[in-house]
Amino acid sequence: MDSGEINHAIDINELQKKLDSASGADSLYEDIVNAPFSFKVETAFLFLGIIVLLRVNKTTGNIDRIALSRTEPAAGTVEISVKKFENIKIPLSDPKNIIALAIRTGEPQKTSDWEYLFTPALTGEQARLNQAGGAINYSCVYPLLSGNKGALIFSYYQFDGGKSSDEQTKFMVSYSKLVDDQLGRFD
DSSP, X not given: OOTTOOOOOOOHHHHHHHHHTOOSHHHHHHHHHHXXXXXHHHHHHHTEEEEEEEEXXXXXXXXXXXXXXXXXXXXXXXXXXXXXXXGOXXXXXXXXXXXXXXXXXXXXXXXXXXHHHHTTTSOHHHHHHHHHHTTOOEEEEXXXXXXXXXXXXEEEOOOSSSOOOHHHHHHHHHHHHHHHHHHTTOO
């Protein structure tokens, strides 16, 4: 970094401290999706609007939405959605859903069309309406790679054709690893 350059990266060590202080699973889930937004300038420079935590339900085989960040873009998607956040269930075996694909393959996925985040629970039109409600341009799904079976969705409001910057990618990789490590504490 040049001496004249300002570092806008979110401090992962500070995020770890925030997650370490969670008193139980529900508290941890809320902290996971909200802690990065306590770094207002840094998340603004990342164009980060929403984080979602998803887990595979071992009983049903569905991917359940566990926690959603308390941000203005997230509120916009919830307000306009035809289904409640917690009622949107995705079968892990679904061939078109990129959350299911990311979890099954262990490879991050991205999309500029939320149809691929919500199929088959919502129609393409319903999913795109949710996306418009949050003014989101594209989303990246990062699987949790240990035994936690789940994923994080990072949704961005920048309009550059849906390409992640190096800073965004570094954040998603390091934060997903931190979350994956943290989830084992209460399972």
